[in-house]
Amino acid sequence: MGKTVVAVVGVPGVGKTTVLNLVVKELTSEGFNVKVINFGDYMFNVLHAKGIVKSRDEIRHQSMEVQINAQLMAAEEIRKEIDLMQDVGNNVVIIDTHAVIKTGNGFWSGLPEYVVKRIQPKAIVIIESSVEEIMSRQGRDKNRYRADYNDPRLLNELLMMNRMYAIASAVLVGAVVRIVYNREGAPGEAAQEIVNLITALG
Ligand code: ATP
Ligand code: AMP
C-alpha cells in the first residue's frame, strides 16, 4: 500500500472530527502511519494570516472570491503535505472536509475538479446522522458557531446535497463513495466502519 488518501465529508456538526480522532487511534494501533488533514484548518490559516477571519465558522460567510482563493491555496498546501510524507508503505491520509458548503451565494462544492484532482482520494466517505441528532450535537457543542446550519429543513436538504456533491466529485477521480452512519453515543462504530474500508482499499 502506498499513500491511501480518503476524503471524509458531512454536514457541520455531524461528527466528522470526533469520528476521525477514533479512526486515527485505531489505525495507528494497527501499525498504519496516519495523518488527518483538516481542510478548514488550512483555509483558516490562509485567511487568518491576512486578518480576514477570526474563527473557522466565518470562512463560509466570505465573498466567493475570497473562499475560492483560500480553497485553492489550501488544496495546494495539502498536496505538498501529502508529497512530503515519507512513503513507508502504509501511509493513510484522511482529509476532514466538506462535499458542499452553504455560502451566502448558494451551495458550493468543497471538492471541485481543481481540488479533488490535486488530492486524488480513493474514497469519499459521507458521515450521516439524523437531523435530530445533528441539531442536538450542534446545540451541545459550545466551541463552534453553527447557528446558520441549525434548521431542520436546511439540514434535510444538506444531507441530500452532500450525497449529490460527493458523487459529482467522486466521478472525477474514480473514487468510491461510502455512507457511514454516526449513531448517537457510538462514534466508535462509525470509526470502525471507516477503518475497515481503509484497510480494504489497500
Ligand atoms: P464541522 O464540520 O463543523 O467541523 P464535525 O462534523 O467535525 O463538524 P464534530 O465537531 O466532530 O462535528 O462534532 C460535533 C459535536 O457532536 C461535538 O460536540 C461532538 O462531541 C458531538 N458528537 C459527535 N459524534 C457524536 C456521537 N456519535 N454521539 C454523540 N455526540 C457526538
Ligand atoms: P470545518 O471545521 O471542517 O467545519 O471547516 C471550517 C470551514 O472551512 C468550513 O465551515 C468551510 O467554510 C471551510 N471548508 C472546509 N473544507 C472546505 C472545502 N473543501 N472547500 C471550501 N471550504 C471548506
Ligand code: MG
Ligand atoms: Mg470538524
